[in-house]
Amino acid sequence: MSEKNREAKRTARERLAAERAKQKAAEKRRRALIVGAAVVCVLGLAAVIGVVAANAGKDDGTTGAVVAPSGATGQDALAVPVGRSDAKSTLVVWEDFRCPACRSFEGEYRDTIHELTDAGLLRAEYRLATIIDGRMGGSGSRKAANAAACAQDAGKFTAYHDVLYENQPEENDDDFGDNAKLLELAKKVDGLDTPAFRTCVEDGTHDAWVKKSAQAFLDSGHQGTPTVLLNGQNLAEVPSMTPAKLKQMVQENAKG
Template sequence: MSEKNREGKRTARERLAVEREKQKAAERRRRTLIVGASVVCVLGLAAVIGVVAANSGKDEDSAKSGPVVAPSGAQGKDALAIPAGKDDARATLTVWEDFRCPACKAFETAYRPTIHELTDAGKLRVEYHLATLIDGNMGGSGSRNAANAAACAQDAGKFTAYHDVLYQNQPEETDDSFSENSKLIELAGKVDGLDTPAFRACVEKGTHTSWVVKSNQAFQSGGFGGTPTVLFNGKNIYQDQTMTPAKFKQMVEEANQG
């Protein structure tokens, strides 16, 4: 082989090696961006914990005028969990969420079909816990009022459907339109049979507001890093970068076989 040909092959190998390094670097940057975005969400939430606590205190003060009224069928410690699915399901998913939280909406959008499939099949039970983190972060009362409205929907046996409607119509994080009872009642019109005088009265009176405040206090004292916090049989799967709806479904299937 001539020196020229050897030089040409060496140059080609070097170009290939350089290209591979570029690809690896791009992949590292992509992963860093993904992880970085997650860390920013967590750190951002941690940074406002003082504001959250302060606002929670205001909520608590405003709620002292009425008793803590849990929604119908609420379960768990202090009746702070709204259940979905069959009680005897062998797999349990615990979700701490905020209806104003964009990350919660992203989780719901990705996992909703799988969660519905598994709960409908009797294989999964979900326990929803409601928090008001974004109210403390961005100001306003949309998280609290939406949570109260969702609890009112639970009274009517329509929690899951209304829960989904709230996320499907979630405003921008800086938009506190969920603080308006008229908006929450308008969205109830998207759920068959929910917009009734009883539901409207529950929303307008803030029947479950004190319960929402208590739920948020449980979230704060639980030491969770942010919303959503998603626990499968006690393990935080939201922090698992490799988790997908398909992988989650497989985990539930395996739990039902065990």
């Protein structure tokens, strides 16, 4: 075999190896994206179709005026803000206090979100959904959301929000449907267990607001909770998403 032919074959093998390596890397990125999306948004489209149907035809009996919690912002005042209003980045978090995937998200990302909001680099906007009530039955999603809104009135939203996730019952256990449980958990937050808070929880002061927020989620087209958007970008679509990557994205955006 001539040197020219050997060189041609070697070049062809190298090209083939390079193409295989490229395909392998692309497949690895694709798998990472799928895994990341599954972690961030564990309720798949098929499940959500059932959730939407369950909620759409369900009347939970909530009536009365829509009373937004103190400081709520956005269209119809449905967002509970945490952090400085002039932060360069905004993280919108759709959550359901009964949702196990939301608990997983909070467990992994909460410290990073707190760090960034405390540093003035990030503004978080929490929007509350009640899809587990619709799928599993019960009222725990709604009542926990109302209690969180009551905590916002008292300036204790973040601390109580974290306590709820740290003490989340099993998905099929409607423990949060008992106001006594929600009031008991309030004792874990300094200064929250007050007559005003207890009345707000027991009267369901923000129930109609929660219902409106839940409907906004159903109308949004999002495919499950948690749905997390950084400056409008769904983090479930970001390959290999991690708390460190979220921090990097926020810091880079702050630099302009």
